[in-house]
Amino acid sequence: MGYKIRGNKIYVTGTVNGKHYRISTGKEATPLNCRWIEKNHREVLFKLIDAKMAAENKKSAVFSEYAMYSLQLNEYARKPNTVNSYYNISTKLIIPFFANYLIDEIKPNDIKAWQSSLVNRGYAKGTIRTARAVMSTIMNDAKMDELIQTNPIGSVKLPKSALTPPKPIVPFTLEEVKQILDQSSEEMRIFLTAAFFTGMRTGELLALKWEDIDFNANRIYVRATRSRGREGTPKTGKERMIDMLPIAEAALREQYRKSGLRYHYIFNSKKGRPWANATTLSYRWKQILKKCGFAYRRIYETRHTFATMMLVGGEDVLWVSQMLGHSTIATVINSYAKYIPSAKPARAEFLQDFSHTFRTQNSTKAV
Secondary structure, rough: OOOOOOEOOOOOOOEOOOOOOOEEEEEEOOOOHHHHHHHHHHHHHHHHHHHHHHHHHHHOOHHHHHHHHHHHHHHHHHHHHHHHHHHHHHHHHHHHHHHHOEEHHHHHHHHHHHHHHHHHHOOHHHHHHHHHHHHHHHHHHHHOOOOOOOOOOHHOOOOOHHOOOOOOOOOHHHHHHHHHOOOHHHHHHHHHHHHHOOOOOOHHHHEEEHHHEEEOOOEEEEEEEOOOOOOOOOOOOEEEEEEEOOHEEEEEHHHHHHHHHHHHHHEEEEOEEEEEOOOHHHHHHHHHHHEEEOOOOOOHHHHHHHHHHHHHHOHHHHHHHHHOOOOOOOHHHHHHHOOOOOOOOOHHHHHHHHHHHHHHHHHHHHH
């Protein structure tokens, strides 16, 4: 048993009960994924074989059963936090509505009715869009298994009433950041300093290891994210390198003096284990805000705060985009447009001498 790479995708291989299998995991062949599959290829192969056999032997096409099978089938092509999110969406927003349906009974009008129920329950556009994506994958799997002819969700648009505005960005001011750090315990002060002055996502900070820090070059390598105690690739699926600003460097050096020689991860519990996810920090974060007299804001606002501070301070938009790990500069412009200074510099200054000569010549001719 083992694994192979074909077309930049990871396949698990092996012979079970005299039959040879080569099954795609759906995962890209990144260094992180290759290290993971090297340790887990046996378990992955057996699970994928079970899922394949379940599909081949499936007599019933009850939607609730098939939905869970589809989720299991696609689990290895998704990041851990995406897997958890899709299971929650399926069990809370999809399966309850279609619980009594056979999968081939679901028609476009049923999809419309389901979407309307989500709108009426107050779910935002982003949540409904994600639920549609999960539902579409389930129905596409059913189509590949020849349980249905077409995917009914393909002919149904996202309801206009679900086009709600995104949640507002509520960054902290620099003075508020100072208050927050002053009211924090030592370990939270170091963590929040890194959060406010790197712009990294919370999960990326939790997955940060000492090997990711280059104090000599003042660089941080963002290679992973951590959620629910599981580690995966960053949100964009790509690693990135960011600059380590002096204030972040000072905080990380302080942390290294405290625990760098004892622990692999940078941020750990008192028992020496890496913090599992943002929920671990939630209570402490709320207490800090309460001490400061601030209304509750998500800890994710530390990231928005970094972006807005840098933009208001006149830093280059492209650099801010690279620090945040956005795939395009448009994301920064669309998200933080009002924080980008609008001062208009003088244009075409190189033509001033030419303009002066032109005016002088024309005034001479006029005389």
